[in-house]
Amino acid sequence: MRVSHYFEWEQHITGGHAQSVKNQRTMLDRAGIEYTTRPSLDVDLLHLNNMGPRSLLAAKRAQAASVPVLIHTHQTAEDFEGSFALSDFLAKPLRPYLEYAYDQGDHLICPSEYNQRTIRTYTETPSTVISNGYDPQKIAGFESLRETYLDRYDLSPPVVFNVGHVIPRKGLETFIETARRLPDLDFAWFGFLNPTGGHFDRILRSRETERLVESAPENVTFTGYIEDIRGAYAAGDIFFFPTHNENEGMALLEAMAAGAPPVVRDIPTFEWLEDGRDCLKAETDFVPAIESLLSEKRRAEIGAQANARSEAFTLDAVQADLVSLYREIVGE
Numbered sequence: 024m025r026v027s028h029y030f031e032w033e034q035h036i037t038g039g040h041a042q043s044v045k046n047q048r049t050m051l052d053r054a055g056i057e058y059t060t061r062p063s064l065d066v067d068l069l070h071l072n073n074m075g076p077r078s079l080l081a082a083k084r085a086q087a088a089s090v091p092v093l094i095h096t097h098q099t100a101e102d103f104e105g106s107f108a109l110s111d112f113l114a115k116p117l118r119p120y121l122e123y124a125y126d127q128g129d130h131l132i133c134p135s136e137y138n139q140r141t142i143r144t145y146t147e148t149p150s151t152v153i154s155n156g157y158d159p160q161k162i163a164g165f166e167s168l169r170e171t172y173l174d175r176y177d178l179s180p181p182v183v184f185n186v187g188h189v190i191p192r193k194g195l196e197t198f199i200e201t202a203r204r205l206p207d208l209d210f211a212w213f214g215f216l217n218p219t220g221g222h223f224d225r226i227l228r229s230r231e232t233e234r235l236v237e238s239a240p241e242n243v244t245f246t247g248y249i250e251d252i253r254g255a256y257a258a259g260d261i262f263f264f265p266t267h268n269e270n271e272g273m274a275l276l277e278a279m280a281a282g283a284p285p286v287v288r289d290i291p292t293f294e295w296l297e298d299g300r301d302c303l304k305a306e307t308d309f310v311p312a313i314e315s316l317l318s319e320k321r322r323a324e325i326g327a328q329a330n331a332r333s334e335a336f337t338l339d340a341v342q343a344d345l346v347s348l349y350r351e352i353v354g355e
Contacts, residue, residue, distance in 0.1 A: 026058040031075040043155040074124035082127040094128035134271040156341035165253035172258035184259030186274040194265030213255035256281035279333040284325035301328040
């Protein structure tokens, strides 16, 4: 089997979307499946990871050439809102565009059951749920970096932390306001889109993001991009993820694998997590949940269960599902 595994605008997209594509290619390498990253038609399957105009054109050409088209549903209008500058405005025309784009696939991959339910309101194209997964090797050895990253950002344990783009949709305001109510705790957000970001970072940053970051109390640290993401999981003790909408949440999977007890917003995306066992959930007020995890024993209990739950999402666990779907679509 030979696959065209195309990720339009690959050089510009970061975060979970980019990591998902990297994870897919790691699984293809491990499975011995040959692939090109160009939108080629000299293949048995075209797998698209970002439905920009070139991907849409590639899907049309593949249809004409009788090459099956598989599309990853990373984007939804719901997930796009509250993200970057103009994202709320652009989300309105994005939905009909994505409805048309996803209609061009022979099959869709949805990273979660919540995402699949959302996508079913866009298109009747058949779909399969396959997690984006996480690579344990990405965070291997994180424990050895703890003192280095605590010292680098002047953090005192237990540290409440988040990992990812600093955007309103991720619960930025909730993160900041919760920190304001817990002034004796250090809160750290590791990720892009803060005042110290690069040129592209500043273009994407919305005024709301800028206002919120500037309003943050002294016990909140925005680290900006860090080259070794293991440092975030080394320094962090309580993973605070108050996101309003998420297709899956790859940083959450990594944090759970690192044994950090997660505190998440009670939204449909996280219905697979059990409140009080492998996470703590809240709708608006997260202070009680975080305060309960100030107990080292309680952190260890929830963290151990989270770690065990994350095993179902490793690349080794997900790979067979991806390869099986490939073979089903191409008829092998």
